[in-house]
Amino acid sequence: MRYLSGAPFVLILHASLCVPTHLSAATIQVVSQDHAVLATVATWKSAKAEHVYGLPDMKPNKKGTLTLSGDALTFTGKSGNTSIQRSAVTAVSAGNQRVEIWGIGGRLLRMTIPDGGGVAAAAVMHHRVDMLTVEFTDSSGGYHAAVFLLPAKEADRALESFVLTPVPPRKLSDTVCRNAPIEPKSVLVSAPNWDQAEVPAAYRALVYEHLIDRIQSTKEVAHVYRGGEDNGQGACPQYKVHLSIATFKEGSSVKRAALGPAGMFVGTTQMKFDVTFxxxxxxxxxxxxxxxxxxxxxxxxxxxxxVAKSIAKHYATVLKNADKSNSAKNTVNPAS
Structure with missing residues (x-):
């Protein structure tokens, strides 16, 4: 009796799957709403969307329906829905990534396939998903970004719909602090500087949103200001965190998969930031x-x-050292 070897078995099992070409960061498409070509109102919908991170009042990794109308972008899940007003959207970006169909189970299966069959299996055990990144401002002018996963090619259709949907006029503002009272224990996380490396929009969005949440959960932090945010009370943040990308290297899950166990040590995603407090x-x-x-x-x-966890940890240390320094100065030079 003859048995199918590992590679033919996996190839037959996944014969219906296609493997599209991976797009690098340089090929990611971006639509800036300031330069959108306005035409007739269009509506777009994806019934198989997943909210990755960044959408207010919606937990990460929730699946649902993402709908674009002339008034808003709305994500609807089992627990409710959240909308972003169309006039608040400042930019939309589309890119894609490959994900392994069977996750860790697939990697373990490839390791057991003999005669180099794991390399062939890796080619068919990945499929493409699109990433849609939506940048927008809140009612106080604060910068936000939300990332969604969509079935292949749907993000491109979303971009087309954004271009065709009229954009109501909006007013952008930035926080200016001059001779204003300081809000104790508050911190401004300004918009990062991405000029030194080409970083996909999804990575930029996720770094910023995770950083906001991590610092907000830091002890002794009363309020975290976003870039552009105005609290309407004329107060200024006591501290400021600014980060600038130094280097970025996007990893490849496909490369790691093709190399089997050795792939765990290559093709990793690497980011390096210069952070100032x-x-x-x-x-x-x-x-x-x-x-x-x-x-x-x-x-x-x-x-x-x-990245966000590391920066928040450093920020907590900086605050602790600053408090010690101020306490020491007050002890040496008590108020008269």
């Missing part, structure tokens, strides 16, 4: 370099949260 008094001005390396099925999310 300052305060309103001008006495605090310290810089750190944060590096993150990540591999796995959800690299963009994992590496973003790893």
């Amino acid at each position: 300052t305060d309103s008094s001008g006495r605090l001005n310290t810089s750190e370099q944060i590096t993150a390396t990540m591999r796995g099925e959800s690299e963009s999310t994992n590496v973003a949260d790893h």
